[in-house]
Amino acid sequence: MNEKHYDAAIVGAGMSGLAAGIRLAQFDRNVCILEKHSVYGGLNSFYRRNGRNYDVGLHAMTNYVPKGTKGGPLSRIIRHLRMSWDEFGLVQQNGSSIAFPGVELNFTNDFERFETEVAEKFPEQIDGFRRMVAGLAGYDQLGMGAAGGSAREYVSGYISDPKLVDMIFCPLLYYGGAREQDMEFGQFCVMFRSIFLEGFARPFDGVRHILFKLVKRFKSLGGEIRLNAGVKEIVRNRSDEVDHIVLDNGEEIYAKRYLSSAGWPETMKLCGLESHVEERSIGKLGFVETISVLDKAPSRNGHDKTIVFFNDSDRFDYKNPSSLVDLRSGVVCVPGNFAYGKPFQDNMIRITALANYDLWRKLTPEEYRRQKLVQYEKTLESAARFVPDFRRHVIDVDMFTPLTIQRYTSRERGAIYGAADKRYDGLTPLRNLFICGADQGMVGIVGALVSGVVIANRYALSD
Ligand SMILES: Cc1cc2nc3c(=O)[nH]c(=O)nc-3n(C[C@H](O)[C@H](O)[C@H](O)COP(=O)(O)OP(=O)(O)OC[C@H]3O[C@@H](n4cnc5c(N)ncnc54)[C@H](O)[C@@H]3O)c2cc1C
Numbered sequence: 001m002n003e004k005h006y007d008a009a010i011v012g013a014g015m016s017g018l019a020a021g022i023r024l025a026q027f028d029r030n031v032c033i034l035e036k037h038s039v040y041g042g043l044n045s046f047y048r049r050n051g052r053n054y055d056v057g058l059h060a061m062t063n064y065v066p067k068g069t070k071g072g073p074l075s076r077i078i079r080h081l082r083m084s085w086d087e088f089g090l091v092q093q094n095g096s097s098i099a100f101p102g103v104e105l106n107f108t109n110d111f112e113r114f115e116t117e118v119a120e121k122f123p124e125q126i127d128g129f130r131r132m133v134a135g136l137a138g139y140d141q142l143g144m145g146a147a148g149g150s151a152r153e154y155v156s157g158y159i160s161d162p163k164l165v166d167m168i169f170c171p172l173l174y175y176g177g178a179r180e181q182d183m184e185f186g187q188f189c190v191m192f193r194s195i196f197l198e199g200f201a202r203p204f205d206g207v208r209h210i211l212f213k214l215v216k217r218f219k220s221l222g223g224e225i226r227l228n229a230g231v232k233e234i235v236r237n238r239s240d241e242v243d244h245i246v247l248d249n250g251e252e253i254y255a256k257r258y259l260s261s262a263g264w265p266e267t268m269k270l271c272g273l274e275s276h277v278e279e280r281s282i283g284k285l286g287f288v289e290t291i292s293v294l295d296k297a298p299s300r301n302g303h304d305k306t307i308v309f310f311n312d313s314d315r316f317d318y319k320n321p322s323s324l325v326d327l328r329s330g331v332v333c334v335p336g337n338f339a340y341g342k343p344f345q346d347n348m349i350r351i352t353a354l355a356n357y358d359l360w361r362k363l364t365p366e367e368y369r370r371q372k373l374v375q376y377e378k379t380l381e382s383a384a385r386f387v388p389d390f391r392r393h394v395i396d397v398d399m400f401t402p403l404t405i406q407r408y409t410s411r412e413r414g415a416i417y418g419a420a421d422k423r424y425d426g427l428t429p430l431r432n433l434f435i436c437g438a439d440q441g442m443v444g445i446v447g448a449l450v451s452g453v454v455i456a457n458r459y460a461l462s463d
Helices: 015-026 073-080 111-121 123-134 151-156 162-174 185-198 207-220 264-270 357-362 365-383 402-409 444-460
Strands: 003-011 031-034 046-049 052-055 090-092 096-100 103-107 201-203 224-226 231-236 242-247 252-260 286-294 307-311 329-333 348-355 394-400 433-435
Touching: 003 015, 003 242, 003 444, 015 031, 015 207, 015 444, 031 252, 046 207, 052 207, 073 444, 096 162, 103 111, 103 162, 111 123, 111 185, 151 162, 151 185, 162 185, 162 307, 162 329, 185 444, 201 207, 207 224, 231 264, 252 264, 252 444, 264 433, 286 365, 286 402, 329 365, 348 365, 357 402, 365 394, 433 444
Parallel strands: 003 031, 003 252, 031 224, 096 307, 252 433
Antiparallel strands: 046 052, 090 201, 096 103, 231 242, 242 252, 286 348, 286 394, 307 329, 329 348
16 A cells, blocks of 8 residues: 655645645655645636636735835745745735725725725714724734624724725625625734735736745745645544545555645545534635736726726625626726836736526536626626726636636635634644634635644644
8 A cells, every 4th residue: 555654744735735834844844735636826826828827816915015014914924934025026006996886995005095085985984984993903813713703793883884884895805705794803804904904916927926936945845745636535543533644546645733725614524524514604605707818908998906896886795696696796806907117918807706606506518608608798797887898808718607616626615715614723623633724714815824824833833
């Protein structure tokens, strides 16, 4: 029998798995990352199609702070991974907005701009808004606990205009909401900080730039990364521990500690512990993403914003839609609209919208292909109400649905933000198995990197 022995084995080479791997390898642990897919990156990977480079997910990295800033998730990640700011190559956004009927709130990476916008457009709410923001300051961003309770209740305690409440929640839910309509207070603090108090940035070459650096660092420390190495089973022993892992090819992997970034329900199923998966906790929020390649830079068509979060009524309805795609709201992102200071070649516009996994899943293959075309058109038509209409400039198109995301990341229901109930302590019923990444409670690129480091520090470096 083919067997391998490690100090730590990590399921998944997404952001959290890579960060955990680097952290462990730094302390001379013999560590192996096992990735099912043929490419690393997970939910934020990359691909090439028709001669062009594409990112799977990247709109922007959140939590941007200028080089040398002390404190905050990004600087702590850079320090913990012993990398340099320059290696991340982050370039700030031009500016973004939240567009609801009759009102638009603009924001940049300078929080004062957002505050000024709120003061101008909702003058009667600004005092409450400032008090609400002040109340977020004490929350520990990198801790392992999370303050529960409804974030909406918290925000509504300070802001009485439901339209402003929904305008604040729209970007936060779109970029990190694992539950319908609301988020836990702790998650809200993390997301508010990551988007409004810190902000958006992007490397010139997209997410592959960050992934190449992470993988290079991991390998330079002696770490082993195996692609096309799907974990078929996590085998338990009688002492409530993982005994070993079995790969799809039958190979057995033994380790002292196991970390899984595959998600809570997914990991419990690999362990044969389905009884620990509550139906209500499985993530219900699916998305479509359209990518349009244009014949010219979107800025030359009057579109110079980096990200526009739009919603066509006063209330924002963040829930699993009853149609294939919810055309009432969405996120429009232009990867070229960051302050690169040099020409950006890929003239792309990405649009994200809520989508219903079950309805996509029920389609026959032929109807699925047809609906992708139909829904692509409808999604662009919907967005054209809020950003300059670019449809006549489209020269190439890609689109993915919740089924695409499920296929390439093995996330149940293609739920990008994972399970509705998070495992903040990272613990599982098995003593030497720990959860990191989206289902530990940290979403987004920076969140997943933080999670990998936190879980590795806490549980896999302790011996
Ligand atoms: C369309 C889209 C847009 C996004 N936009 C942004 C954005 O603009 N900014 C941002 O910060 N974040 C964005 N995100 C979210 C961000 O990508 C994720 O929150 C983050 O990458 C999650 O990392 P993770 O390590 O927790 O999980 P994952 O990336 O899901 O990593 C888990 C890995 O485990 C692997 N795996 C699963 N099962 C097995 C198995 N049985 N055996 C072996 N391997 C397995 C998967 O293939 C995957 O590679 C976006 C995501 C998507 C899909």
